[in-house]
Amino acid sequence: MGLGIMRLTALRWHMNLSALKSPVNFTPAPPEPRVKLSMLPVLAAAAFLCSGASAVAAAQHFEKHFAVKTRPVVVIHNVANGRIEVKSWKNSEVDVLASQTSDKIGFDMEQAGDRIDVTATILDRSAQPQELEASLQLTVPEETELQLKTETGLIYVEQVMGDMTLESVAGDVHLNEVSGYIIVRTTEGSLVCTQCAGKLDFKSIRGGAQVLQPALTNVSLFTTSGNILFDGDFVRTGLYTMKSGKGLVEVRFSGNDSFDLKAQTAVGTVDNQAAAYLKPDSHGAKHLASKFTKGLFGTVGQGLAKVELSSYSGTIRILKRD
């Protein structure tokens, strides 16, 4: 529901501010006066290595600054191959640095109030893959909402606070010290979320998810065949759901954790390496595994958080960290 409402909100936002738009066409030529355009010379080595790609004439860089007032919303859609990197600073300004390998990619950038839209589009459908590499480096205020979408490149976000929706087909998503309502959708890209806080919702087909040292109060991870690793503390009253169809679901908890555990697999296995810490449910609820599934129920500590693990054919492993 959250994603749907978010999209609807975004739609309304877009409609209401449409009159305020100030579009800036960011195709490589001709450059606008406010744009810093630097045509770097052709690197001999690159030319040598890419001798088959005559259209890759030069790397091009564009940089643009957008002044913002409050918490901005940054929307990036990169259909080219390349990474999107987002870091934060103390300034009330969004800085966008775009790099591309050829003039067969165009950047459209526009600002509507505190919303910044950046879209990389392919101008020449006949271009070779090496001509379609475009990367974006953003520096944003610490409190910023993000909607990033890419196809094959890495999405990297560091030290940003705000709700974010990150979508990728084959690119990985790396998050470091981010907080907010974090939605990640990939087809085969994997997620590594280090020291994240807030809520995390991840879905993928082949991508895996690693959640390391989190302070997340609500986690929902689902992948068809990727592996899942949760290594960190469970926040009291937190809700954690981790499901993998064919992959490994591994949870490493600490001795101070307090959670109720429900682990079930249809045809996989449950590898309980923490039997000494798991006690029968202390809340009086009687859990019985279906006769069609293998299940493990128990409580660690007082059972304040709720942890649900499941797999179809993959292994579920529970262990205590050293």
Place this chain on the structure above:
Amino acid sequence: MLCKDMEFVVEQEGLAPLPEAAQAHVATCSHCQGFVADLAAIVSVANELPAEVEPPARIWVSLQAQLELEGIIKTPVVPAHGERSSGWHGFSDLFRSRALATATVGLLIIAAGALQLRKPPDASLETNGSIADPVWQVPFAQTAKVLNEQEIDLRNMQPASTSAVDTSFRQNLQQVDDFIADCERRVSAAPQDELAREYLSNAYQQKAELLSAMMDREGSMH
């Protein structure tokens, strides 16, 4: 006139013109002056907003699917296999719009899931292993049929793209298809395995989303 009367007057008659008694009260009451000023500011800003465009139908379809998934509204009943009306063809045509694909399949899955989960357990199924009810035999059959048609349409639209993204999509579609087949075998063997059924349902949803993404990409490329 009292402050609470002011709220009633404004609610009933609007801001302009205020009745004389209300004007007299506002003139001496700073609280109501602020109240009237706030309302006037809101009306002024609202008048400057551009007229809203009617959201596309897919927004409502998507919302409906989500509300049904969360049990907030009831699921429409899907006719059984042998009872399909001619209206199905119209529905199928509707589904061909890729904008509605994901949401429609979501509805189908939910409806099929609800129908199957509501069916009372049949002890004979476990004892003799025979499965008489076609709903048990082929879970999510309607969904599978529609999705397979979509997949064929997509293959015809996209004969031999070699881009990394298209290749990734195809490989993942194959992965999902394999997983669906795996889950179907399990559900056929153990129809009351709710966990396997849940994974099958999720796999169909993923397939619908994947097909939708592939079609969107195909549309944007051409």
